[in-house]
Amino acid sequence: MINMQQRQAQLEQLVDDLLSEAKRQGATAAEAGVSSDSGLSLTVRLGATETIEHTRDNGLGVTVYFGQRKGSASTSDFSPQAIRETVEAACNFARYTSEDPCAGLADAGLMATELPNLDLYHPWDLAVDEAIELATRCETAARDEDERIFNSEGATLISHSGLHVYGNTHGFIGGYPSSRHSLSCAVVGKEGDSMQRDYWYTLSRLSGEMELPELVGKVAAQRTVSRLGSRRVTTQQAPVIFQADVAVGLLRSFIGAIRGSALYRKASFLLDSLDDQIFPGFVNIHEEPHLLRGLASAAYDNEGVATTQRDYISDGILQSYVLDSYAARKLGMQTTGNAGGVRNLRINSGALDLQGLLKKMDSGLLVTELMGQGLNMVTGDYSRGAAGFWVENGEIQYPVEEITIAGNLREMFMGLQEVGTDVETRSSVQTGSWLIDRMMIAGG
Amino acid sequence: MSDLIQIAQDTILAPVGLIETDLDRMLGELTGSAIDAADIYFQSSRLESWVLEDGIIKEGSYNIEQGAGIRAISGDKTGFAYSDELQLPTLLEAAKAARAITRSGAERSVQITGLPTPRQLYAPINPLPSLTETDKVDLLRRVDAEARKQDPRVKQVIVSLVGAQDVVLVAAIDGTLNADVRPLVRLNVHVIAEQNGRREQGSSGGGARKAFDFFLQEERALGYAREAVRQALVNLDAIEAPAGTMPVVLGPGWPGVLLHEAVGHGLEGDFNRKGTSAFSGRLGEQVASSCCTVVDDGTLPGRRGSLNVDDEGTESQCTVLIENGILKGYMQDKHNARLMKVDSTGNGRRESYAHLPMPRMTNTYMLAGETEPDEIIATVDKGLYAVNFGGGQVDITSGQFVFSASEAYLIENGKVTRPVKGATLIGNGPETMTKVSMVGNDLKLDAGVGVCGKEGQSVPVGVGQPTLKIDELTVGGTGQ
Numbered sequence A: 001m002i003n004m005q006q007r008q009a010q011l012e013q014l015v016d017d018l019l020s021e022a023k024r025q026g027a028t029a030a031e032a033g034v035s036s037d038s039g040l041s042l043t044v045r046l047g048a049t050e051t052i053e054h055t056r057d058n059g060l061g062v063t064v065y066f067g068q069r070k071g072s073a074s075t076s077d078f079s080p081q082a083i084r085e086t087v088e089a090a091c092n093f094a095r096y097t098s099e100d101p102c103a104g105l106a107d108a109g110l111m112a113t114e115l116p117n118l119d120l121y122h123p124w125d126l127a128v129d130e131a132i133e134l135a136t137r138c139e140t141a142a143r144d145e146d147e148r149i150f151n152s153e154g155a156t157l158i159s160h161s162g163l164h165v166y167g168n169t170h171g172f173i174g175g176y177p178s179s180r181h182s183l184s185c186a187v188v189g190k191e192g193d194s195m196q197r198d199y200w201y202t203l204s205r206l207s208g209e210m211e212l213p214e215l216v217g218k219v220a221a222q223r224t225v226s227r228l229g230s231r232r233v234t235t236q237q238a239p240v241i242f243q244a245d246v247a248v249g250l251l252r253s254f255i256g257a258i259r260g261s262a263l264y265r266k267a268s269f270l271l272d273s274l275d276d277q278i279f280p281g282f283v284n285i286h287e288e289p290h291l292l293r294g295l296a297s298a299a300y301d302n303e304g305v306a307t308t309q310r311d312y313i314s315d316g317i318l319q320s321y322v323l324d325s326y327a328a329r330k331l332g333m334q335t336t337g338n339a340g341g342v343r344n345l346r347i348n349s350g351a352l353d354l355q356g357l358l359k360k361m362d363s364g365l366l367v368t369e370l371m372g373q374g375l376n377m378v379t380g381d382y383s384r385g386a387a388g389f390w391v392e393n394g395e396i397q398y399p400v401e402e403i404t405i406a407g408n409l410r411e412m413f414m415g416l417q418e419v420g421t422d423v424e425t426r427s428s429v430q431t432g433s434w435l436i437d438r439m440m441i442a443g444g
Numbered sequence B: 001m002s003d004l005i006q007i008a009q010d011t012i013l014a015p016v017g018l019i020e021t022d023l024d025r026m027l028g029e030l031t032g033s034a035i036d037a038a039d040i041y042f043q044s045s046r047l048e049s050w051v052l053e054d055g056i057i058k059e060g061s062y063n064i065e066q067g068a069g070i071r072a073i074s075g076d077k078t079g080f081a082y083s084d085e086l087q088l089p090t091l092l093e094a095a096k097a098a099r100a101i102t103r104s105g106a107e108r109s110v111q112i113t114g115l116p117t118p119r120q121l122y123a124p125i126n127p128l129p130s131l132t133e134t135d136k137v138d139l140l141r142r143v144d145a146e147a148r149k150q151d152p153r154v155k156q157v158i159v160s161l162v163g164a165q166d167v168v169l170v171a172a173i174d175g176t177l178n179a180d181v182r183p184l185v186r187l188n189v190h191v192i193a194e195q196n197g198r199r200e201q202g203s204s205g206g207g208a209r210k211a212f213d214f215f216l217q218e219e220r221a222l223g224y225a226r227e228a229v230r231q232a233l234v235n236l237d238a239i240e241a242p243a244g245t246m247p248v249v250l251g252p253g254w255p256g257v258l259l260h261e262a263v264g265h266g267l268e269g270d271f272n273r274k275g276t277s278a279f280s281g282r283l284g285e286q287v288a289s290s291c292c293t294v295v296d297d298g299t300l301p302g303r304r305g306s307l308n309v310d311d312e313g314t315e316s317q318c319t320v321l322i323e324n325g326i327l328k329g330y331m332q333d334k335h336n337a338r339l340m341k342v343d344s345t346g347n348g349r350r351e352s353y354a355h356l357p358m359p360r361m362t363n364t365y366m367l368a369g370e371t372e373p374d375e376i377i378a379t380v381d382k383g384l385y386a387v388n389f390g391g392g393q394v395d396i397t398s399g400q401f402v403f404s405a406s407e408a409y410l411i412e413n414g415k416v417t418r419p420v421k422g423a424t425l426i427g428n429g430p431e432t433m434t435k436v437s438m439v440g441n442d443l444k445l446d447a448g449v450g451v452c453g454k455e456g457q458s459v460p461v462g463v464g465q466p467t468l469k470i471d472e473l474t475v476g477g478t479g480q
């Protein structure tokens, strides 16, 4: 077992070395990040161990500024020689990049001064044999769940822990250890000519908070079997429910559209939308970066800026963009402490669970899987492959595949009727299922 | 011993003081009666990238990585460990961890032999210094200027330039010792155009296993700028795409992403060994219309998806996947080939030393037919003509695949008419391939920007096809 405190001190020293070396080579400012991660990843398939991978990843990166010019370099090599050469490479690039009035570290006054322990580190002292046993229990449960399950892609257990340290020449330095464990299972079912695969997983920072292996397997099997006999529906307009795990993608698209880099490039359909009505009045979207054990929790962002709670949508109205210091300067605004993205985002739920949403929709499409990247962030045009279930009288009728759903995100956001209580918690962006009033479904 | 092996040894082993007998020792650690296969993969890579945005050179960055991945296989079990420290004790420890999947067996000695120099599909160069930094910056600026001078409606231009060199050396207990030195360059242009408050984007780019001057020849880089602008302007006039099932004509080149998704992934050996692909157990069967012949060819000189040898040291080859509609073969790496009792097809690829190899595509394309493209379009009463695509995705088990058009037009009464907004096309791989009714005489390969992702691993690939007609495909627009 590595002593994490010692390791953290080592990485802090590395960051310090990188920053000192950058100054020695003439940089007027610099920032550096170092990470070190190790773990175990194994797969059991058809009852036998298929792969055992021991992972160990190191990385360091440095960005130097010569006035308003910037250069970056990174490597996995932690040797003193590599540090010197990496800084040298970054400095070399800074000779050729342009003077950029917006470039530079975040303002010194914004650096996080308190670094609370967010309880993100729960290493799992897991022997390979135990891990194999857990994955086996998971896969066995999946294979035993239904006789139509005839094949498997296996159950995979991944356990990681690591350290990340960031520092810059304002004198900021921060670092924390974290852990992440997951167990997933994918099985294949067959009925007549129809062959389908689906999966399920559990994910947590703390092994004790993971779902039981048997439950993960069972859900994977049920999801697979429920898709057997999928057919198409005719081309039509209809209401659509995005099940919570795919609704996460819609919420991420919203965040993508109010991200500073998309805004200053004019590459967003939500340009100049502050204070505009983006969602119906019942919608609130909130970020909570200091959640204990949160999947994306951090006390400071990728520039050392203190993170804070933030409302993005209140009563349907856009309150804030998602900004790092560069985008903020480009837009003439102040960073929101979101270099590196949002941290633990949540949309408020209504009163209905998924069953309730189905009843409310009455007739329409329940989407459980999306395929492809058919989203144009510049226009908001949305067109993606989908699979799921056709719903009538509030009840699931049959599984559906080989269809597309299309619309425009602006209209889809305003067409949001209800957010379910069935919140997806395995993501740093959390939401229940979404009922959207109307989308174009293309099928047979 | 080949030049490539010499270069790889000089680049990776010599600086850390490893010699060939150390390789023998590591391999010895990986042998035993229960071990069927084992290999060590050394990699040293360097990558640099430049970004121009808002008319200024905004970013320049450099990454250097090296490490070794060690794999031991017993039956269908694989043990794997890797390290970014290339020191003998660390590597021996990694070898022990990898071989811990079996507990039996005694060490034996392994004799590795360098193969004769394979054909060189690309020069063993480092493309990074192939242009001076000043010239790279100048190239970016000229691309930016070219895009902006095309049309005053162009509001934003982003140009990125990436160069990489990957040196790999692989030694295996079957005696393999092989190496490759892989240059790769890529230039992308992304523009946003605005007209009456409406904004649309266009993008273009290209690349090859060559030096940076590839972009200077034939005004390639400037051509990407013009093409990106052209696309953005076309999209400014686009109307809603239709929704529903209709005939679709795909243009030549990059639309070959259809083949990559609809058949390519489903013909990778691992899925077929496990029986999880919609194509499993169908060798010799008709899986496409008789006008379809599809190959995966890693031997095209200088192409982005090409490899002298794959990441297991096997020479790349041209593998016929589908011939006149009949399923002829799968793409194999050593592991799946052994378990299926066939030969590797040189498709064993991995993102890096920190990832396990698996069967992956190289350059996948359909051979040309005999029809003039215009004749193909003339046969369509009402349908879609799609010429540019973003990404795609496939569910290899159900056979469902999607790919998203970024430039498409209506076909009305046999003529290409109005541009329509991007839309996702969806179909079932084996079913769609039987609906290919016409194949053009205009085979074209893509410009060299493709990236394929599988199980979290990205590798560069190529695609291509002639113009072809699919009698029925579902188009995911918003129009009636």
Ligand SMILES: [Zn+2]
Pocket (backbone or CB within 6 Å): B260, B265, B451, B452, B453, B454
């Ligand atoms: Zn792919």
